[in-house]
Structure formats: C-alpha cells, structure tokens
Amino acid sequence: MPSKMIIRQPEPVMESKESNQWGSKICDCCEDVPDCCFACWCCPCYACKHSKAYGQCLCLPLLDMFGFIPPVSMAMRVSMRHRYGIKDTMCNDCLYATFCNCCSWCQISKEMRRRNIPIILVSAKNT
Structure with missing residues (x-):
C-alpha cells in the first residue's frame, strides 16, 4: 500500500514596524467629512469600493x-487585524460590524490608507 507524503510549506508572516492598534477610533470617521458622508449615505457602494481595494471581490x-x-x-x-497585526477582539469586531457598520468601513478605509501596504499574491502561479 503506497503512502502519501505531505509537505507543509511555511506560511508568510508579515512583520510590521507600525503600531499594533487601529490608527483611528471607531467614531473618528467624521474627520474626513466627504468620506464619512459617502459611507453613511451609500454604505453598500462604499463597502464594495473598499473591498475591491483590499483585494477581495467587488x-x-x-x-x-x-x-x-x-x-x-x-x-x-x-x-x-490579522494582516496588519492589530490587537483587538472578535467581540469588538462583531459589535462594530453590527451596530456601527458604516463607521467600521470608514475605519477600515483609513487604516488601508494609513498603512499603504501593497497587496502581494503569494499563491499566484506563473502561466
């Protein structure tokens, strides 16, 4: 009976010199009024725009x-939080996503701009 050998490759780890805290508070979205208005009046469009910028499906x-x-x-x-090494809890993520959704997306957007870390596809194959 042939046996299978499984080789596990090490996963990439992002080390950051940045802070391990969010760059803004959940209610700091009003610092950028146009961005805040876009998030409040059309949160689905705002979320789709930033989801695409984050490298996910539009x-x-x-x-x-x-x-x-x-x-x-x-x-x-x-x-x-995992990508940028931000310390927080799943409970806070759940609360913010449920009760402060547009403010949560504003915080995500501000963090992406502040960190400005390019997205690298690790498992991309050459064709």
Whole structure:
C-alpha cells in the first residue's frame, strides 16, 4: 500500500514596524467629512469600493444584507487585524460590524490608507 507524503510549506508572516492598534477610533470617521458622508449615505457602494481595494471581490459586501450580523464586514475587520497585526477582539469586531457598520468601513478605509501596504499574491502561479 503506497503512502502519501505531505509537505507543509511555511506560511508568510508579515512583520510590521507600525503600531499594533487601529490608527483611528471607531467614531473618528467624521474627520474626513466627504468620506464619512459617502459611507453613511451609500454604505453598500462604499463597502464594495473598499473591498475591491483590499483585494477581495467587488460585490462581496452585498452579502451583508441577508443577516442580522454582517458576516463580510466582520470578516474584513478580522482579516485586516490579522494582516496588519492589530490587537483587538472578535467581540469588538462583531459589535462594530453590527451596530456601527458604516463607521467600521470608514475605519477600515483609513487604516488601508494609513498603512499603504501593497497587496502581494503569494499563491499566484506563473502561466
């Protein structure tokens, strides 16, 4: 009986000289009034725009409309925390995504601009 050998490659780890905290508070979205207005008046469009900029599917945030807890908004916060090494809790992510969704997306947007780390596709194959 042949046996299978499984080789596990090390996963990339991002080390950052940046702070391990969010660059802005959840209610600091009013510092950039046009951005805040866009998020408040058309949060689905705003979320789709920043989801695309983050490297995810453009229409992914539209799935948030089908439940009480918006799964995509929460997942984006968790992903951003892991990508940038931000210390916070899943409980806060859930609360912010559920009750302060447009402010949460503003915070995500500001963090992307502040960190300005390019997206690198690690598992891309050459053709």
